Amino acid sequence: MLTALVVGGRVSASIAAELGTMRVTEQIDAMETIAIDPVEYLVLPRVTAATVMLPVLTIFSDLLAILGAMVVAKISLSVSFNTFASGLKLLFHYQDLIGGLMKTFVFGFIIAFMGCYNGFVTEGGAEGVGIATMKAVVSSCLLILISNYVLATLIFRIIFAPA
Amino acid sequence: MDHEIIIRFSRVTKSFEEELVLDELDLEIFRGETLVVMGRSGCGKSVLLKHMLGLLRPDSGEIYFRGEDITKFNRKKLFQMRMHFGMLFQSAALFDSMSVGENVALPLRKHTNLSEEEIEHIVEEKLRLVGLVDVMDKYPSELSGGMKKRVGLARAVVMNPEVVLYDEPTTGLDPIMADVINELINRLKAELEITSVVVTHDIKSAYRVADRMAMLHGGKIIYSATPEEVKRTDNAIVRQFVEGSAVGPIEAI
Numbered sequence: 001m002l003t004a005l006v007v008g009g010r011v012s013a014s015i016a017a018e019l020g021t022m023r024v025t026e027q028i029d030a031m032e033t034i035a036i037d038p039v040e041y042l043v044l045p046r047v048t049a050a051t052v053m054l055p056v057l058t059i060f061s062d063l064l065a066i067l068g069a070m071v072v073a074k075i076s077l078s079v080s081f082n083t084f085a086s087g088l089k090l091l092f093h094y095q096d097l098i099g100g101l102m103k104t105f106v107f108g109f110i111i112a113f114m115g116c117y118n119g120f121v122t123e124g125g126a127e128g129v130g131i132a133t134m135k136a137v138v139s140s141c142l143l144i145l146i147s148n149y150v151l152a153t154l155i156f157r158i159i160f161a162p163a
Numbered sequence: 164m165d166h167e168i169i170i171r172f173s174r175v176t177k178s179f180e181e182e183l184v185l186d187e188l189d190l191e192i193f194r195g196e197t198l199v200v201m202g203r204s205g206c207g208k209s210v211l212l213k214h215m216l217g218l219l220r221p222d223s224g225e226i227y228f229r230g231e232d233i234t235k236f237n238r239k240k241l242f243q244m245r246m247h248f249g250m251l252f253q254s255a256a257l258f259d260s261m262s263v264g265e266n267v268a269l270p271l272r273k274h275t276n277l278s279e280e281e282i283e284h285i286v287e288e289k290l291r292l293v294g295l296v297d298v299m300d301k302y303p304s305e306l307s308g309g310m311k312k313r314v315g316l317a318r319a320v321v322m323n324p325e326v327v328l329y330d331e332p333t334t335g336l337d338p339i340m341a342d343v344i345n346e347l348i349n350r351l352k353a354e355l356e357i358t359s360v361v362v363t364h365d366i367k368s369a370y371r372v373a374d375r376m377a378m379l380h381g382g383k384i385i386y387s388a389t390p391e392e393v394k395r396t397d398n399a400i401v402r403q404f405v406e407g408s409a410v411g412p413i414e415a416i
Binding site for chain 1: 248
């Protein structure tokens with residue numbers, strides 16, 4: 001979820017700013033005029049990419065987090081790598097990993113979708129682009145927090161319900 | 164010019180929130196003519212153009228293109244219809260993530276099965292038409308305002324449309340570049356036999372390109388005539404507009 005929040009801030013802002021600028025400079029109208037569906041051409045690839053890639057990014061950041069924790073544990077707490085690894089094995093539940101990754105698909109979708117949506121409905125020049133960007137970041141972060149709660153309940157209480 | 168009607172507006176009304184922009188507007192556009200729609204800034208000229216393309220839908224009334232009511236079209240039919248149109252936007256609206264060549268080629272890549280060589284050939288031909296060949300690999304941010312408009316024009320005519328819409332083609336250009344654009348509008352009309360609709364408040368440009376001039380005021384077309392007739396008109400509103408006077412029936416502020 002932390003990964004999603006960081007990416008949410010970065011990616012949905014950049015999508016909203018790009019599409020918002022295209023909206024106010026009539027580029028989206030121009031696209032419609034040459035009979036290209038802007039949803040198909042601009043929104044679909046971004047949403048698909050974010051939905052697929054956020055889980056991949058999350059795996060990376062999880063690995064890095066573990067690595068970082070190992071180093072810190074060794075240096076400041078003098079926990080050896082072996083002890084750390086066996087502790088990791090002891091506490092590792094595959095449900096956590098799968099459940100966590102399932103959530104990130106939804107987060108990825110939210111990030112790109114909120115960026116695209118806010119970019120598309122931009123109006124009012126440069127100021128409008130600024131407002132759209134802000135709205136994209138705020139709305140995607142809020143939605144991530146809310147959906148995290150809902151999804152966590154759904155996944156860990158219902159799908160992977162403790163026996 | 165024959166008198167076949169290609170586009171017809173019938174009692175078209177459109178308002179944004181509380182503001183009435185088009186008020187039961189009637190307008191006929193004939194095949195092959197250049198119609199200039201004049202009007203003050205913000206009077207709804209661009210809104211009128213966007214209705215022709217189906218980018219905006221009227222609150223009431225019908226818009227006919229070749230006899231078919233486009234307000235009843237679904238998205239797919241609208242897209243098919245738009246293939247017959249080209250539009251030059253006020254800000255040129257080039258896609259700034261693509262080079263000039265890619266901008267002009269995009270409609271061809273998307274809607275035809277032509278080979279890359281054929282596409283390149285057409286793109287070059289259209290860019291030559293607007294007097295720009297050596298900018299093919301440049302990006303829109305590297306071009307001047309006049310060059311952008313000319314590239315926009317090349318993109319607008321790349322599919323050989325029947326109708327080209329111009330949204331303030333000369334606004335923001337120096338007088339010489341403005342006249343280059345006027346020349347181009349006339350040349351495209353002669354060479355490609357297209358119907359042109361130009362919205363502008365540049366009277367000099369209007370006289371240079373128009374077969375017929377229409378005045379949009381208060382949400383309606385209040386006057387339409389040939390440029391010669393416009394010069395002799397006794398319609399007080401049109402007189403005030405073409406003479407650019409702050410005093411008259413149009414309240415300036």
